[in-house]
Amino acid sequence: xxxxxxxxxxQGHNRCFVLAAELFELxxxxxxxxxxxxxxxxxxxxxxxxxxxxxxxxxxxxxxxDD
Amino acid sequence: xxxxxxxxxxxxYDIFDPEYIKNPYPAWDELREKCPIPHTDRWGGxxxxxxxxxxxxxxxxxxxxxxxxxxxxxxxPPEGYEELEGSAQFQEVGAPPISADPPLHTWTxxxxxxPFSVKSVQKWEPLTREHCRxxxxxxxxxxxxxxxxxxxxxxxxxxxxxxLGIPSDQSDTFTQWVREFLEYGLQNxxxxxxxxxxxxxxxxxxxxxxKEKPGDDLITYLVQAEVDGEPVPDQHVLGTCFLILVAxxxxxxxxxxxxxxxxxxxxxxxxxLINEPELLNTAVEELLRAYAPVTMARVVKEDIEYGGCPMKxxxxxxxxxxAANRDPEKFENPDEVIIDxxxxxxxxxxxxxxxxxxxxxxxxxxxxxxxxxxxRIPDFKLVDPESVTWAGGxxxxxRSMPVVFG
Ligand code: HEM
Ligand code: SF4
Numbered sequence: 204x205x206x207x208x209x210x211x212x213x214q215g216h217n218r219c220f221v222l223a224a225e226l227f228e229l230x231x232x233x234x235x236x237x238x239x240x241x242x243x244x245x246x247x248x249x250x251x252x253x254x255x256x257x258x259x260x261x262x263x264x265x266x267x268x269d270d
Numbered sequence: 271x272x273x274x275x276x277x278x279x280x281x282x283y284d285i286f287d288p289e290y291i292k293n294p295y296p297a298w299d300e301l302r303e304k305c306p307i308p309h310t311d312r313w314g315g316x317x318x319x320x321x322x323x324x325x326x327x328x329x330x331x332x333x334x335x336x337x338x339x340x341x342x343x344x345x346x347p348p349e350g351y352e353e354l355e356g357s358a359q360f361q362e363v364g365a366p367p368i369s370a371d372p373p374l375h376t377w378t379x380x381x382x383x384x385p386f387s388v389k390s391v392q393k394w395e396p397l398t399r400e401h402c403r404x405x406x407x408x409x410x411x412x413x414x415x416x417x418x419x420x421x422x423x424x425x426x427x428x429x430x431x432x433x434l435g436i437p438s439d440q441s442d443t444f445t446q447w448v449r450e451f452l453e454y455g456l457q458n459x460x461x462x463x464x465x466x467x468x469x470x471x472x473x474x475x476x477x478x479x480x481k482e483k484p485g486d487d488l489i490t491y492l493v494q495a496e497v498d499g500e501p502v503p504d505q506h507v508l509g510t511c512f513l514i515l516v517a518x519x520x521x522x523x524x525x526x527x528x529x530x531x532x533x534x535x536x537x538x539x540x541x542x543l544i545n546e547p548e549l550l551n552t553a554v555e556e557l558l559r560a561y562a563p564v565t566m567a568r569v570v571k572e573d574i575e576y577g578g579c580p581m582k583x584x585x586x587x588x589x590x591x592x593a594a595n596r597d598p599e600k601f602e603n604p605d606e607v608i609i610d611x612x613x614x615x616x617x618x619x620x621x622x623x624x625x626x627x628x629x630x631x632x633x634x635x636x637x638x639x640x641x642x643x644x645x646r647i648p649d650f651k652l653v654d655p656e657s658v659t660w661a662g663g664x665x666x667x668x669r670s671m672p673v674v675f676g
Contacts, residue, residue, distance in 0.1 A: 214625040217388050218615075223552055232383040233630070257555075259615045260622075
């Protein structure tokens with residue numbers, strides 16, 4: 204699975220980071236980007252989905268289910 | 271100002287009705303069914319969206335909805351305002367970024383984000399924990415306390431004072447000023463204006479001192495900050511310090527208080543949090559969702575029809591994030607507090623460009639406050655649910671809440 208944070212939508216709520224620290228990095232302002240170019244290993248897919256569901260800005264997208 | 275009984279929620283809701291403040295949920299349920307964006311003429315007039323999707327959309331629509339006036343009641347300068355001490359000096363001081371639209375919003379907010387990042391607020395956790403412990407020390411032997419006044423209320427003012435670098439032994443005074451401005455002040459403009467001047471006079475003096483004797487604190491950070499190579503104008507430093515004090519106290523205190531109120535009535539949740547401490551973060555989000563304290567406002571920029579409502583330029587729209595968080599179309603069983611709720615994109619901290627800049631600090635304070643309370647007081651209940659008093663309007667939360675321990 205591959206994910207992406209839409210930087211236009213992200214407002215730095217940081218819910219993603221708290222739920223899945225391996226998958227997201229924050230800059231000094233709190234804006235998030237996906238780590239490792241968005242690659243999500245199979246064991247972290249549930250956490251990625253949790254982050255997607257909890258982001259209040261709907262800023263995290265699945266780029267591809269089987270990457 | 272009217273105190274007539276409410277005739278019809280859809281056309282006449284009253285955000286200061288004591289029954290509504292105590293228990294707003296039935297009103298929101300009725301409105302979502304009948305008229306999801308009601309209007310009232312009370313308190314200066316306003317619209318009040320009650321559905322999650324509408325609040326989310328409105329929060330994003332900065333083109334049509336301005337933040338130039340975010341208080342839920344339009345505060346008019348009281349008669350004789352000019353003669354009040356401080357008025358002349360502070361007339362033009364705003365509260366950026368909360369009261370600003372882009373482009374002013376963009377850099378005033380950017381300036382504030384680094385000191386409130388997840389990492390930066392970690393630095394304040396030990397001090398917060400220490401303080402919570404000493405508060406519990408103060409009442410544990412009595413077997414009872416006021417969970418709102420003796421505990422929740424005592425935490426945010428202390429933390430903010432330390433962050434700003436102002437004397438924390440005066441945090442009771444700051445908390446009192448903030449209440450005079452944001453709580454009582456919305457129904458008493460004279461008190462609001464006086465409180466505003468008192469806060470600004472005090473902060474201005476602190477800013478002047480930090481300029482001469484810099485410290486390792488937020489005021490010094492703002493005083494020394496540069497934006498595009500220019501120092502930040504004094505007026506903005508002052509306005510931002512004012513905002514931090516006002517936005518950080520009542521709000522967080524209300525959230526901690528509501529959390530204690532909930533736990534006092536749900537021993538099963540207390541037990542679970544003690545046995546499964548890893549649930550704490552999720553529980554904090556759920557308590558924020560269910561008891562979101564803050565309602566903000568927007569001003570309609572030009573005539574627009576939204577959701578079938580003819581909104582006129584200058585109309586006020588109440589951003590009732592608390593109602594959004596109880597919308598059954600967004601949250602399953604919204605009135606149930608499920609401390610391990612997995613799907614919880616609540617908007618207690620708002621959404622869009624004004625997302626609460628202090629949210630990481632508020633979360634840390636809530637987590638530590640709950641943890642330290644439960645560590646010493648695992649078993650407690652309300653003395654009398656009926657005697658709990660609530661403040662509402664801009665910020666909703668318990669103000670007096672006697673509890674007895676196990
Ligand atoms: C549980 C506690 C808190 C809640 C529920 C809360 C809620 C909110 C909400 C809903 C907004 C959005 C305003 C809007 O859309 O117009 C906001 C903005 C803001 N809050 Fe908080 N807040 C809390 C604690 C704090 C704390 C502790 C601070 C800082 C010390 C703080 C500082 C701010 C600032 C600076 C803004 C303005 C951001 C902007 O306009 O860009 N808040 N808060
Ligand atoms: S939860 Fe959403 S808005 Fe918040 S930091 Fe993550 S991606 Fe950005």
